[in-house]
Amino acid sequence: MSDVGTKELRIVGFLCNWCSYGGADTAGVGRFKQPTDLRIIRVPCSGRVDPLFVVRALLTGADGVLVSGCHPRDCHYSEGNYYARRRLEMLRRLLQFMGIDEKRFHYTWVSASEGQKWQQVVTDFTKQVHELGPLHDKKEKAD
Numbered sequence: 001m002s003d004v005g006t007k008e009l010r011i012v013g014f015l016c017n018w019c020s021y022g023g024a025d026t027a028g029v030g031r032f033k034q035p036t037d038l039r040i041i042r043v044p045c046s047g048r049v050d051p052l053f054v055v056r057a058l059l060t061g062a063d064g065v066l067v068s069g070c071h072p073r074d075c076h077y078s079e080g081n082y083y084a085r086r087r088l089e090m091l092r093r094l095l096q097f098m099g100i101d102e103k104r105f106h107y108t109w110v111s112a113s114e115g116q117k118w119q120q121v122v123t124d125f126t127k128q129v130h131e132l133g134p135l136h137d138k139k140e141k142a143d
């Protein structure tokens with residue numbers, strides 16, 4: 001059962017190893033309460049996230065996808081998150097074109113010390129996906 005009070009949904013999170021994964025770990029170590037719907041996939045950098053990873057996840061069972069990396073100028077590969085930001089903005093438009101509500105996708109920046117921010121991001125995004133409901137029970141039409 002999800003912490004947001006309804007049946008657990010499938011949310012996939014692509015987290016960069018150096019910042020956001022650390023932030024999620026900080027939240028865990030700090031025992032910050034957070035929803036249990038998120039399944040984390042650790043990637044070396046947000047720049048490693050091919051937009052097709054997100055599309056594939058959404059087409060094959062995920063109800064929502066979250067991508068999180070280092071803050072701008074903090075990427076350990078210097079510009080990976082800048083590339084990610086450009087690609088993920090394009091992806092947002094592609095999702096609308098595919099008929100998937102763009103609210104099912106979110107990207108953000110969380111550092112390793114921001115456990116509290118991580119908790120907030122996960123809680124807010126999970127709530128948003130729960131408001132939309134399961135993706136695969138019904139075919140949705142984007143506005």
Ligand code: FES
Binds near residue numbers: 018019044046
């Ligand atoms: Fe974290 Fe590039 S290493 S976004």
